[in-house]
Amino acid sequence: MKLEQIDVIIPTDDGQMPAFLCRPLSESPEPAIILLMEAFGLTSHIKDVARRIAAWGYVVLAPDLYYRELPLNTFSYDEVEQAMAMMYRLDLLATENDIRAALAYLKSCSNVKEDRIGMTGFCLGGGLTFMSACKFSNEIKAAAPFYGMVFDEWIEAVKNITIPVYLFFGGADPFIARKRIEQIESRFRELDKEYFLKVYDDADHGFFCDERSSYNFEAAVDAEQELTNFFEQYLRL
DSSP: OOEEEEEEEEEETTEEEEEEEEEESOSSOEEEEEEEOBTTBSOHHHHHHHHHHHTTTOEEEEEOTTGGGOSSOOOOTTOHHHHHHHHHTOOHHHHHHHHHHHHHHHHHOTTEEEEEEEEEEETHHHHHHHHHHHHOTTTOSEEEEESOOOOHHHHHGGGGOOSOEEEEEETTOSSSOHHHHHHHHHHHHHTTOOEEEEEETTOOTTTTOTTSTTOOHHHHHHHHHHHHHHHIIIIIO
């Protein structure tokens, strides 16, 4: 599938937020997906994931959530301390507003089915995808967070989720304990929410990224197929 790949600017309350937009060269409107970046920023890997998802037939928007700290706001995968420091400087309320702005931008695009928008993200973006499911269930149709750290208040806010959610975790992830995964699943089950959850027993944090030493080929391939099927079911049918 031929794709258009462009850099766009999204107006926010705090200024101009760059984003990477990738979409099929089609005259008909398509479902869309917001792709939220890792702690390392809007990296070449995240842009590659955007291209792969767009090739499934979606308009994909990957916003640069570190735009307030341009120009030095993207890190290599061996710059863990710098990336973590940047991540911890994020203002969650401001970031929530940035995600809201990204949603508004997509809905303004003539080639987007505004009632068929999903969200996914990895690491930092996985946590923010979880948060978005709690905050924006009235604006998105499905959410698929990958190995995101989830705060207690977000677990409490699961009560606000009204969309299907697919959660992906690595069983060998040092940042997300099995007990935490069990707490999350227990909350979804207790509230009778529509969810799917998959733990790859031997996979570490970042298992989906083929540029990281923690990349797990088998888990990544399976998770990508699961993600494809999930969005096909809830954004197309």
